[in-house]
Amino acid sequence: MDILEKFKDYLKHNELKASSFHPYFEEALNYMLQAGGKHFRAQLLLGVVSAVDERRFEGALAMAMALEMIHTYSLIHDDLPAMDDADLRRGRPSLHKKYDEVTAILVGDALNTDAFLIAASANLSDEIKIKCIKTLARNAGSSGMVLGQAIDCHFENSPLKQSELEFLHLHKTGALIAAAFELGAIIGGLKDELAHELYKIGLKLGLIFQIEDDIIDATGDEASAGKPVGADGAKNSFVNLLGLAGARSYKQRLIDEVSGAMSNYDASLRDLVLNLIEKYLKG
Template sequence: MNRFEQQLRDDAQRTNQALYACLKTSGRDPQEAVFQAMRYSLLDAGKRLRAALVLEFGRMSDADPEGAMSLACAVEMVHAYSLIHDDLPCMDNDDFRRGKPSCHKAFGEANALLAGDGLLTLAFETAASANLPESARLEAVRILSQAAGVAGMIGGQVIDLESEGRQISAELLDTLYALKTGALLRAAAALGCIAGNAPQAIHSAADAYATAYGLAFQITDDILDVVGDAEKLGKPVGSDGENRKTTYVTLFGIDGARQRAAEQIQRAMRSVEQLPDNGFLLWLAELVLTRDH
C-alpha cells in the first residue's frame, strides 16, 4: 500500500467516525426507524472520494480540520441521499447497492424516501454548523444547495429519466453527467477551498480538476456496467443496457470510452500540476482508470 492509498483510507476512516457521531442516537427515539435507514445507507459505505476531495483541497488551503470535516460529512450525506432516491422503484428501481439490499428493500419504500430526505436536510444543518467563519458557512451552503438542486443533481436525474429508451447526443450526455455526477464532485472540491479561504488560483484548479475527474468517473461507470464484475461492483451489471440508456459505450464503444476517460484524466492532472504537494490528487485521478468498482 502506498502512502496515498493509506491517506485515502485514513480520510475515509475519519469521515466515517464523524458521520457516526452525526447520526448517533439513544436508540429509543420514536423516529428510530428512519435513523436506522439513514445509518444503513450512510455509514461505512464507499471510498469517501467526495470527502477526500474536500479534505485534500482543505489541506492545500490550510483549512481548520474540524471545519473541513463538517463540510466533508455534508457532501457524503448528500451523496448517500441521492443514491437512496436513485434506487427507488419510481427512479432507477435498483434492488442492490454496494453489495447489500437497497435502502427501500431493507426498510420499505416510505422509510427509504424519508431517510433520503433526512440525510439531505441534515447535510445543510451540518454545513451551517461547521467550525468556520460565517461567510464560509454561508458560501458552503450555497454551493451545496446548487449542486444538489435542479441546476445540479436533480436536473441530471430529470434528464436521465427522460432519456431512457431513446438515443441522445454526446453533448446532452455530457450535460447529464456534469449535473448528475459532476456537480457534487465540483462542490466537494469547492468546499475544501472555501473551508480554507483559498486563493482564486486554487479555486480555479480545483474546479477544473473536479470537472474532468467527474466526467472520467462516470465514463468508467459506463464501461463497468458492461464489463464489470457484479460482485465487486456490489450491484447488477448491464442495467443501462436493459433500460436502453445512451452511454459512452453505446456512443463510442468500449475502446472509445476508455480513450475519452483517459483524456479527461490527463486534463484533470494538468489542471493541478502547478499546485504544491499535488501527489495525492494525481494518484486519485489515475485511480479512476484502474478501478473495478
C-alpha cells in the first residue's frame, strides 16, 4: 500500500468511540472523518517521516490522524450557517445537513479536543509528542488557522489588499499544511532548524493549495469538487483579487519557488513535495 492507502486503512481501523444512549452521536463523530478527501496534510506528514526515518512511520500515523481530525473539525464548523452555510462537503451532505447544527458544533468540538488525546497517546517519545502537540496547537489556534478564519469571516464583502489576503490564507490554510511538514520533520528526528525551514516552505505550499482551491471554485463543478462551487463571490479570494489568469500565474510562481527550495533537500523529500503538487495542485 502507498502512504495514502495506509493512512485510510488506519482511519478505518481506528474509528472514534463515544458509547452512550445518544442515537447517532458516535456515527456523526466519524461521519466526515471517514468521508474521504485528499488527506493532503496527513500525506505530507507521513511522507516526510517515510523519507527521513521509516522506522517511525507507525508511530506517526496517530499524529497524522490527530492532524486530520483538527482539519476536519475546521471544515465542519466552516460549513455551518453562521459561516459558509454549505450543504455539501467531500461529496456528501455537510454534517449539519446530515444531522443538525447542534450535532455539527459538538462533533467539531469533540474532534478538536480528542485530536490532542490521540496525539498524546501516539507511540512516540514524550519529547517528540510534546513538540508535536505544541506545533499542532500553535498552528490550529488563535495564532494560526482560527485567526485566519476570523479574518476571512470578518472581512467578507470588504476587499483586502494582496498582502492582507496572503496573511489571511497563510493562517487559515497555510498554517496546518506547514505544520504537517514540520510535524513530519519533528517525528523523523530532523534538527529544529531544518524543521523550521521546511515549515516556511510549507507556508508557500499552503498558499498554492488555497489558490488552487479558489481556481476550482471559479472554474470547477460541484461533482468533481465534492463541495459547492461558485461560492466565493463575496469572499476575499485570489481569483477575485488577481483575476483567473493572474491567480494561475501567481500559483505557478509559488510552485517554482517551492520546487527551487526543495532542490536543496534529499531526493526523497523533494520528490514527495513535487509529486503532491503534481497530483493535487497543478490543475
